[in-house]
Amino acid sequence: MAEKVIEVNNLFKIFGKNPEEAFPLIEKGLSKEEILEKTGNTVGVNDVSFTVNKGEIFVVMGLSGSGKSTLIRCINRLMEPNRGEILIEDTDVSKLSKEELMNFRKEKFGMVFQHFGLLPYRTVQKNVEYGLEVKKVKPSTRKKRAREAIKKVGLEGWEDQKPQNLSGGMKQRVGLARALAVDPDIFLMDEPFSALDPLIKKEMQDQLLELYEEVKKTTIFITHDLNEALKVGDKIAIMKAGKIVQMGSQEEILTNAANDYVRDFVKDVDRSRVLKARDIMIKPKTLLKPDQGEGPRTAIHKMRENEISSIIVVDKDKKVMGILKIEEALKILQNKDDENLKKYIKEIPRVDPGDTMDDMFAQIAELDIPLPVVDKNDELMGIIIKSNVLSNLAPEKVI
Amino acid sequence: MLFMQIVSIFSWKIPLGEGIEKIIDFIIENFSGPIELFTGLIDFLIENFEIFIMDGFPISHLIVNIILITIFIYSRKKDKKVALYTGAGMLVAVFIASFFYGFELIYSMGHPFLVISAFALIAWTAKSYRLAIFVVLGLALMWNIELWEEVIETLALIITAVLVALVIGIPVGIIKAHNKYVHYIVRPILDFMQTIPPFVYLIPALMLFGLGNVSGTIATVIFAIAPPIRLTYLGITQVDDEIIEAGKAFGSSWWQMLFKIELPAALPSIMMGINQCIMLALSMVVIASMIGAGGLGEPVRLALSRIDIGLGFEAGLGVVIIAIMLDRIFGRNE
Ligand SMILES: Nc1ncnc2c1ncn2[C@@H]1O[C@H](COP(=O)(O)OP(=O)(O)OP(=O)(O)O)[C@@H](O)[C@H]1O
Ligand SMILES: [Mg+2]
Numbered sequence: 001m002a003e004k005v006i007e008v009n010n011l012f013k014i015f016g017k018n019p020e021e022a023f024p025l026i027e028k029g030l031s032k033e034e035i036l037e038k039t040g041n042t043v044g045v046n047d048v049s050f051t052v053n054k055g056e057i058f059v060v061m062g063l064s065g066s067g068k069s070t071l072i073r074c075i076n077r078l079m080e081p082n083r084g085e086i087l088i089e090d091t092d093v094s095k096l097s098k099e100e101l102m103n104f105r106k107e108k109f110g111m112v113f114q115h116f117g118l119l120p121y122r123t124v125q126k127n128v129e130y131g132l133e134v135k136k137v138k139p140s141t142r143k144k145r146a147r148e149a150i151k152k153v154g155l156e157g158w159e160d161q162k163p164q165n166l167s168g169g170m171k172q173r174v175g176l177a178r179a180l181a182v183d184p185d186i187f188l189m190d191e192p193f194s195a196l197d198p199l200i201k202k203e204m205q206d207q208l209l210e211l212y213e214e215v216k217k218t219t220i221f222i223t224h225d226l227n228e229a230l231k232v233g234d235k236i237a238i239m240k241a242g243k244i245v246q247m248g249s250q251e252e253i254l255t256n257a258a259n260d261y262v263r264d265f266v267k268d269v270d271r272s273r274v275l276k277a278r279d280i281m282i283k284p285k286t287l288l289k290p291d292q293g294e295g296p297r298t299a300i301h302k303m304r305e306n307e308i309s310s311i312i313v314v315d316k317d318k319k320v321m322g323i324l325k326i327e328e329a330l331k332i333l334q335n336k337d338d339e340n341l342k343k344y345i346k347e348i349p350r351v352d353p354g355d356t357m358d359d360m361f362a363q364i365a366e367l368d369i370p371l372p373v374v375d376k377n378d379e380l381m382g383i384i385i386k387s388n389v390l391s392n393l394a395p396e397k398v399i
Numbered sequence: 400m401l402f403m404q405i406v407s408i409f410s411w412k413i414p415l416g417e418g419i420e421k422i423i424d425f426i427i428e429n430f431s432g433p434i435e436l437f438t439g440l441i442d443f444l445i446e447n448f449e450i451f452i453m454d455g456f457p458i459s460h461l462i463v464n465i466i467l468i469t470i471f472i473y474s475r476k477k478d479k480k481v482a483l484y485t486g487a488g489m490l491v492a493v494f495i496a497s498f499f500y501g502f503e504l505i506y507s508m509g510h511p512f513l514v515i516s517a518f519a520l521i522a523w524t525a526k527s528y529r530l531a532i533f534v535v536l537g538l539a540l541m542w543n544i545e546l547w548e549e550v551i552e553t554l555a556l557i558i559t560a561v562l563v564a565l566v567i568g569i570p571v572g573i574i575k576a577h578n579k580y581v582h583y584i585v586r587p588i589l590d591f592m593q594t595i596p597p598f599v600y601l602i603p604a605l606m607l608f609g610l611g612n613v614s615g616t617i618a619t620v621i622f623a624i625a626p627p628i629r630l631t632y633l634g635i636t637q638v639d640d641e642i643i644e645a646g647k648a649f650g651s652s653w654w655q656m657l658f659k660i661e662l663p664a665a666l667p668s669i670m671m672g673i674n675q676c677i678m679l680a681l682s683m684v685v686i687a688s689m690i691g692a693g694g695l696g697e698p699v700r701l702a703l704s705r706i707d708i709g710l711g712f713e714a715g716l717g718v719v720i721i722a723i724m725l726d727r728i729f730g731r732n733e
Pocket of ligand 1: 015016042043044062063064065066067068069070071114
């Protein structure tokens, strides 16, 4: 059983003069706009609950204004939630005194801000040192760790610049380095890569994942970008108007969009990079099993019946032996060569269930035969055929 | 009967003036100890600044001064070279001066030649050579028209008043930014201090602190303290929310927030407050002279009573020169 690190229960955050006024209306099920019109209060976070296990990256997605930043700010109480419970490793954050909260933030969290939150009067180096300075880490260690963090985000040589001399993407990386430098237990990242160009973005994502290979850090990660969410996220939550409308693993989100809102989100994802062989494989309509005495005639019959031109051949353990094309089967009959069935079976490439469509593209392109998906023991799990590859690439195909 | 009573109520004058008088009397009677202490402190400050700039100093003090100015410049420019050049330059200036005026003069920091070269060097390193030229020309002119002592005294008065105003004003501004009760209490007091004609509080100041530089300084402080308070407050309240959040998110304590986030972020605004404070203090020079403060205000006042256009103009020009000099040295780079 994985260890729970963050647990949020029924969290509410309402902005305005009289937040309590809004609760009866929320219970009645009024929308965010109606509540704003009636009471002048803005619903920021509405009844959000989730848990994040140790070492997990929990991704929060949602359109602008859906309450992602508000949610992440409630976790370390940069904003005071109105109702609800936040447990971090069994500490109830909402019960901490000012002093305790200060120490708790110092010990536990590293935060990356959507708008960077860099100190304009400090150099890059000094900005990155900030968290360590607050912790009263001694200067030599502090400088060293800051320099390492700057190196990790690829900003060597910029140490002595002020933030105003950096581009947006570079500023964002300084913010990231600042959080990395303190080496916290929990990362709170509010769109940490949003200002980066695609190339550096990919590099940073890979860096992050690489970092997590070494030590897994529990992370709440906000993003707008579904591709990013699918790449880094262990669990994904989609927010709308303060509520979590769907939460689950990558595949669950992709294949079972709970409603139109989620479907819209999933729509423009670059599916080829995300969908794995196991997501798009289908059950073969039929197989040829020579071990059960099936010969070329059965093969031809099965192919005719299913209107296919080749058939996958498996042994008694469901191990893939190869493929038999209809021409070959006919040749066997012509040559009366029934005993040598194996000679006519062609070897075919196989794919791993974890391969993405990107990985399989070369094989898919010249696919006029089905591609078997096999597990570690070479056992057949399913097949991939050209038509379902193409239909999966078309975004509308989400059920 | 009733009618007469109502009329008498309306003809009754609220004894506002009398009340204030009583309060002042009460303070004089009951707090003479602390007041004298305070007067002593202010006097001490003024005298020492005057001595610092003007009167004889042993050579060791001179060297300490040069080192202090070097450090000052280093802290402003963060450039060791510039600071060292300045320090060296000042030593060279002392030696050049000694050629002209004899070695005894090295013992005196007060010779105009040294003061002028010191200010010129500060102006040069802190800002530009153009400002340094202006300083040299301006101060040399004052020396030439024999207002030198007044210039120095004015400088001493202003430095004292500004220091007192900042020592009180910046912390008040900080507290005001963090506590809304303090804010609501201080705001009307500031409005009051900024708008009430200074002549009005000259009299109580006179009664409390006697005729002389101290009263003048106090009046100047009252007149000039509002901008540092207001601009410190403004600077701190306008610090970007995201950097406040960043500070908090990393677990900064209250003091860390203040010294690592708020004050540095508010520094431009606070510097503006200091600059404004200096300017207002200068504009009080003439008024303060009415209650016995020395410096350039005195000749202006004399000129007024004697209708001496020339003298008035000369002294007025002195104020302008000091104003421009201080404004440019302590102002923001544009
Ligand atoms: N300090 C605040 N005072 C009042 N309302 C706020 C405040 N902060 C956020 N809100 C409101 O809360 C809602 C959620 O805002 P939030 O910043 O959490 O959105 P977001 O999902 O982070 O959006 P984005 O993707 O643009 O960053 C919005 O309707 C916003 O108007
Ligand atoms: Mg946001």
